[in-house]
Amino acid sequence: MSRQLNMDTLRQNFWKEEYLREKMVRCEWHRKHGSMAKAKQKAKAAAHLPLKLPTLHPTAPLSPPPAPKAVPSRATSPALEAPIQSEMYPVLPATRALLYEGISHDFQGRYRYLNTRKLDIPEMRYLFPITTNFTYGWQLGPPVKQEMVSCKTCRIESFFRKNGAFALLDPRDLAL
Template sequence: MSRQLNMDTVRQNFWKEEYLREKMLRCEWHLKYGSMVKAKQKAKAAARLPLQLPTLQPKAPLAPPSAPKTAPSEAPSPVPEAPLQSEMYPVPPATRALLYEGISHDFQGRYRYLNTRKLDMPETRYLFPVTTNFTYGWQLGEPQHSPNQSPYRQSTCPVSVKVQTF
């Protein structure tokens, strides 16, 4: 089967003019907006480059003032550094020993140590409240139970409601 060419001279001239018109439109657009596009591309390329900070020149050490010549005195002893203080009190040795007994998989070792530490009150573990959440509930102690609560009641509401009958 042969291919039909629907291309006569009129149609061929139409496509030639269309191609030239599109080419001219592209050239005009490039002349009008090309410089702006190129400037944007340069700005983006500059933004992608790593930031180059100027190098600082080393400061010349200042000469210490000359001390008057006197009898040499004893050199001052170095100041002892203060040990880093933890937020928590030290762990009692009996509790620390739990770490080395067994493995966590068997609910011993680290697992038992952490559960034992968790049972301690925050006041006995921390030197001061570490976060603002600690102030809520800090030093409240055990919850207070009202004396008229019965273990057999159904409601957990501590306030009893009186129902009046008419």
């Protein structure tokens, strides 16, 4: 918008009155409707707040069985007294020994250990399903091998055309 150069006193007074009238209309609207607008804003803001879930406190551990008092032993460290909480079953000593035999570069050591651990089913390695993906294959049992029916009429060798991409269609190329 171009700037008006013909601004005289009359036009200045007009714009001054317009500005004051708009200001009065805004104040009047705010006096009448301001409380309702604030209530709506608070309700809208409350709807966008994330839900806060209650925090779950850990359950008290079971009391350990009473130790025999006949043999006094030296004090054990607190790290040994605490029960080991793990998601996995302990590894067999023979499997653990694979870690220390050779290096992974020669397909020994960690490489053989991981491949041996991979052969165990998840139920033998983990106490419970850790992730949701575990639930799909948890406790399925041994895999069942299904025999394929050998039927030459059902089998399609390839989905490519035998005569090339731009050749005319051959009835043998279509699977009906």
